[in-house]
Amino acid sequence: MSEFIPSWRLRQQFADRLSLMYRDEVPAYGALVDLVDRINSVGSATETFSGARLGQERHGAIRLALPEELSLLRRALGVLGMFPVEYYDLAAAGLPVHSTAFRPIEGDAIERSPFRLFVSLVRLDQIASPALQSEVQRLTRERSVMSPVALRYIERAEHQGGLRDAEGEAFLDALTETFRWHGEALSTKRIYDALINEHPLLADIVCFPNPHINHLTPRVSDIDQAQQKMIELGLPAKAVIEGPPRRNCPILLRQTAFRALEEDVTFRNMDGIDAVGVHTARFGEIESRGAALTRAGMDVYNACLASGNFDALPDDWNELRTRKLAWFRFRPAHGARLPNALPEGSEALEDLISSGAIIPEPITYEDFLPVSAAGIFRSNLRSEAKSNTEAKGNPAAFEEALGCKVSDAQELYERESSASLQQLFAHDQPREL
Ligand code: OOG
Ligand code: NI
Structure with a gap:
């Protein structure tokens, strides 16, 4: 009997x-990866966060039309050891x-393969016109997101x-x-155009089969x-x-993107090919990551973001830690003698x-x-979309579609921080390293 493949290895191979x-589909992505590899190999001021995992690290994003698609995807990604975090x-x-x-979500699983997937689900309730809503519902019934083969392996796993x-x-595979x-739309050009006009994101999702x-x-x-290098290379x-x-x-996440390409699309009607056109949705993005902030730190960050002035966020690790603005893990210094219980009080x-x-x-x-993600979404939409900023989030509907609750990122960071503290003192004798 052979062993199961560890989920981190499946995740890494999937990434x-x-x-x-994607290199094949979007050549500019290949140019971007090469550029990033050159910068990463030299090292930089943000060395604290450039561990061994840097070279293989990336995230991707997909957009889904139906609640059933989201729950299927959750099951597929569960096989790869990937779980939904945050709404x-x-x-x-x-949007x-x-x-x-x-x-x-576990520290060692992240270290082995940190791949993440940002997954969005259309909110049909955000489509104003009832005619367009029913058009969307008709189209989405024709989508087939997971192949029968993939589904069989999900069930087997x-x-x-x-x-x-x-x-x-x-x-x-x-x-x-x-x-x-696949450059073949499910819809006619007329419906595609109507959806682009309603919101380009909708067309990108519901007009395509997968x-x-x-x-x-x-x-x-x-x-x-x-x-700077992207601009020099002529990437927009x-x-x-x-x-x-x-x-x-460095704290949180910094991101920048460029619109990658126009792709040819054939549109269909009942009789076959209806029209040809182009679709622009796919893009290139890079990110750099820094420290996770605590809830209090996030509040300060959001206030800074709103005012455009970041002076209120200390740029000093010790201050970020003692003011409980960022999350830390703790390790013993080489040769340190530590007591065998966590000392009472923060002074100790x-x-x-x-x-x-x-x-x-x-x-x-x-x-x-979310604010950055919205900026990334927007920078890659062809037209300035109408926006309904009155709309409210609906985490309950999202979790119902997902089929489970999303994890709270703050809880995960807190768990990691306190586990590292516990470990320092989890020994019977004063420890000499
Ligand atoms: C997702 C955009 C959000 C990010 O890095 O913030 C995102 C999308 O365009 O579907 O990927
Ligand atoms: Ni992204």
Whole structure:
């Protein structure tokens, strides 16, 4: 009896396959990956966060039309050890979707393969015209998001608790196909145009038979340098980098993107080909990651973002930690003698930190930022869409479609931080390292 393939390996292989496919489909992505590799190999000021995982690190994004598609995707990604974290409300930004990000949640699983997928679901309730709504419903019935082969392996993995070698290969082949671009729309050109006019995101999702991957994002150590290089290469980069400004102590997530290409599409009617046209949805993006902020830190960040002035966020690790604005994990210094129980009170811990016996390290932010995500969405839409900024998020409907609750990112960071503290003192004798 062979062993099951560990989910992190399936996840890594899946990310690699998607990357190869996207390189093929969107040549500018290949140029971007090469540019990022060159910058990452030199190292940079943001070294704290450039661990060994940097080279293979990336996220992708897809967009779904139906609740059933979301729950199927949850099951597929569960086989890869990826779970939904956070609800991202994009209604506030006037986008007719809501989202989550699937990612590994345990520290060692993230270290082994940090691949994440940002997944958005259309909100049909955000389509104003009833005629267009029923058109959308008709079209979405024709979509087939998961192939029967992929579904069979999902069921098998759920049933046996994993997949063996050949099964894993076959599953990954089928799952990767799910995200391939097919330049054949389900709809006529007229309906496509009507949906583009309602909101370009809607056309990108419901006019196509499957959820083409719309970007893959490598992680770069120095995003300012990468942005400059993108412009030099003639890639039409966004004017501004989303997220916090450049700092000595990087926090959260900084992102920039460029619109990648126009793709040929054939539109269909009852008699066959109706028209040909082009679709622009797919793009290139890069990201750089810094420390996860606590809830209090996020509040300060959001206030800074609103005012455009980031002075209120200290640019010093010690201050970020002692003011409980960022999350840290703790490790023992080499040769340190630590007591065998967590000392009472925060001063005792501070003493151990200032004497150098315990070394705090910022925890990397593994999630997304809704305001930045909205900026990324918008920078890649062809037309300025109408926006209904009155709309409210609907996490309950999203979780019902998903078939489970999304994890709270703050809880995950807190768990990681306190587990690292517990481990420091979880020994019977004073520890000498
Ligand atoms: C997702 C946009 C959000 C990010 O990096 O914030 C995103 C999409 O365009 O479907 O990927
Ligand atoms: Ni992205």
